[in-house]
Amino acid sequence: MKRAFSLNRHLAQRLGFSLLTLMAIMTVVPIIAVVAYILTQGSPAISWEFLSAVPREGMRAGGILPAIIGTFYLTLGTAVFSVPLGIAAAIYLSEYAPDNRLTRLIRIAIINLSGIPSVVYGLFGLGLFVLFLQFGTSILAASLTLSIMTLPVIISTAEEALRAVPQAFRTVSISLGATQWQTIRRIVLPQAIPGIITGVILGLERAAGETAPILFTGAAFFLPRLPNSPFDATMALPYHLFVISTQVPEMPIKIQYGTALVLLAFVLSMNLIATAIRSRARAKRQW
């Protein structure tokens, strides 16, 4: 009797473990399949012309250079606004903020920002930047919209990196006569910088792949030239993929997969860089 019981519970464990292993595999295999599929289907489309020419014949031929450059500008524009603001906010939360109601309100606001649907950011960007501030549908308006969307990612990862720096570092620095800002600037920040950079790249990666926030704030359906001011609208890779896969009839499938591959490569290389920085910093860390 007792033996049967113990056999049963060990059997249950084996069954349970197998089930969970299977679930994990079923979660992960599609991810690899998606990346591999886009890679194999898209690579025949990649050529020098595809990467360096403007679209021709109603986007059915030629290259996607304006979309690549556009996504690059949007990512850069997002970084200009969200990186300084995000890091400063993280410094405030980790080094200055008292434990009170207001700080808790800030944290709830950050959680909310990260949960707001991307298309609602698009509406907000349209209402505030495009119409109210009259930036028009432009790189500037789209970058500002994407910045606010990226902010919570940057703040929370940067704060985590700052908090991971041992308290003793700060105590010693202050006791040697440094002011609080000197301590942050020369002691805490340098230690936290790899973690902060990882967070920044992960945030920008999301911005680079987003479509909905730029739909009405800065994305152009078709613009066969490069934008030359922040007040120009621009093509962008994610929006371009959406357009050619749903809005343009008789679009060659090769170009669609090629565009998907370039977008994926753009985003995944940012992901890889972030992961590499993080694991290198972890290996080198002495505390």
Next chain:
Amino acid sequence: MQKTLNWREYIITRAVKVSGYSSIVFVALIFFFLLREGLPTLAEVKLANLFSIRWYPIENYFGILPLITGSLIVTVGAALIAIPFGIGTAVYIAEIAPRWMREILKPLVELLGGLPSVVLGFLGILVAAPYLRTLLNLPTGLTALTGSLLLGGISIPTIVSIAEDALDAVPRSYREGAWALGATKWQTIWRVTLPAARSGVLTAVMLGIGRAVGETMTVMMVTGNAPVLAIYPSSLFSPVRTMTATIAAEMGEVANGSVHYHTLFFIGMVLFLISLAVNVAAASVVFRTKKRAERILS
């Protein structure tokens, strides 16, 4: 010298503090602009029209019920997929997987979180929809089910990473205690570790569902966008249209300040309030359990 340094430090400290408050300002600004552009709807569209079952803006039918039910059915489908797989994967990574496996799985799940939703929608159109159409013998593959499947995949990384953090935070001594009493690893997971981490797991599920409600591009591309009331089980196998997809698809073509424009902002306002409710609820679960833990410790 000393004086200029202090003056500079004062300015920097001020700037850092102001940046700290910026998140509150942005949430308020977003809400303000959604109200400003969305509330006029209530004056322009009769309530009976707004809460009717017909969405046909060209003829001034602004019934948002089909859109709400569309979002609901796709989200419920996504949750049914994402909750078991998300929690299962999190438990596997946190409790069962050997170290080397964990080092492979975690970045892969993170990668899924970083895949642009437009790429998944693109593959949904070209691969998932035709496959499901022939498999289930449907007139079209662009259905709520296709949307649910892809959305489930999109929500999984959110659930996995938060649930895994919660499981990791359970003190090792809890597990050791259970093992010492003769429990198997499996019993320990079910009866000790998961219950101890339940508030974190609950947060993970809520935020995952929040992510599914707000997802736009994928659902717009694969759910077929038919604004019909989706309240029957068979609706899962027919095209539906979500709130997010409606905004994304129609905002580009409306005149600024028109009734249609205001109604789309009104839908955005509803979405904002849903995500606000989900996130405040999720945050308060975390804060409450923290408080309880502090009370026990003090």
